[in-house]
Amino acid sequence: MSRFFRDAAHLIRPALVLLAGAGLFLVIREVVVPKDFGKYGHYRAGALDMISARPIAYAGQSQCVLCHDAEAKAHEGGKHASVHCEACHGPLAKHADDPTANRPKLPDVANLCWRCHEKDAAKPKGFPQVDTVAHSQGMLCNTCHQPHSPQL
Amino acid sequence: MDLSRRDLFKIGGKLLVLASAGATLEEILGAAPPSEAYRRADHWWGMIIDIDKCIGCGSCVRACAQENHVPEGYFRTWVERYQVEEGKQPLVDSPKGAMNGFPPLQRQDVKSFFVPKLCNQCASSPCVQVCPVGATFVSPDGVVLVDETYCLGCRYCVQACPYGCRYLHPEKQTVDKCTLCYHRITKGLTTACCENCPTGARQLVDFKDPKDPVHEFLRNNKVEVLKPYMATGAKVYYKDLDGAVR
Secondary structure (H helix, E strand, C coil), X not given: CHHHHHHCHHHHHHHHHHHHHHHHHHHHHHHHCCCCECCCCCCECHHXXXXXXXXXXXXXXXXXXXXXXXXXXXXXXXXXXXXXXXXXXXXXXXXXXXXXXXXXXXXXXXXXXXXXXXXXXXXXXXXXXXXXXXXXXXXXXXXXXXXXXXXX | CCCCHHHHHHHXXXXXXXXXXXXXXXXXXXXXXCCCCXXXXXXXXXXXXXXXXXXXXXXXXXXXXXHHCCCCCCCCEEEEEEEECCCCCCEEECHHHHECECCCXXXXXXXXXXXXXXXXXCCCCHHHHHCCCCCEEECCCCCEEECCCCCCCCCHHHHHCCCCCCEEXXXXXXXXXXXXXXXXXXXXXXXXXXXXXXXXXXXXXXXXXXXXXXXXXXXXXXXXXXXXXXXXXXXXXXXXCCCCCC
């Protein structure tokens, strides 16, 4: 028996090194790979909650209409009914959380209306468009038009 | 201690039953209970885009940038304007991703239209397949996401995406992309781009919801995904998509 160990020593030693290496690999793997990795697939399941937890910037129209009755009433049923509040007024989730501390600014009309309504051959034919310069000579749109429920 | 073969089987059997009961119990009790009403397994998200409704105003692009803090010069969604002339290569422009809309196009002699683009939330996505570390993945509710803490920034996925929807975030040095506003849709809100689209050209849809209007939309319209020959399982459906769109 002892002779066997003596003769096979050159095999046993590297085998032990290999085993130790494999063991070390398993230990490091256990420590380094997050516990929830592979729960749903080849990724860290915790990433889902991490991404879900990001804060929102746009509150959504359903929040706006809770307080702004008059505007909501003027807006619904009008030509701009499909345009949600924050599309023009900007992201207002903070305002919805604390209305007094975060007062929104009025929209920049000079750089707002034309983006939708400037005449462009690529726009759908039925969509109301004007050549803004010829139409109003630089006058602001809301001088004549009511943005919440515009009449032509 | 004398153990007969029979005893050994008895004990073994009992242990097996106990262990499996324990595992089942852990499955029932140990698994984290759903913290809110949102159950990932009940959803399969996508989007429908009606090209004939898009006016190229860029509201979606601005909304996306504000909602997701997209760095300047990079886009998670953008709008392209196509000018298709017979027998010629189509002309495509998208100044600043249409962040500030488009300069007006006067030419009436060419076919022209707008195409909003975003991550197609592919069900068998090439970007997921090439990620060497499991940092990008398809979530159980069908959204392709990036785990920032795991991403190495190797950019394999940026090259693999056939739609050009990914970029390396210049500050974080990890890959960034459209998350289909995962932080919003899991709270019952729609995406920032859909919330702010003035014409309803883009609509978030849930294929697993039998009441979702998407089913009627797909039944009543001729739709196509981008680059269907890539077999990516894209879940963004375009209505009246022109063959010139790539």
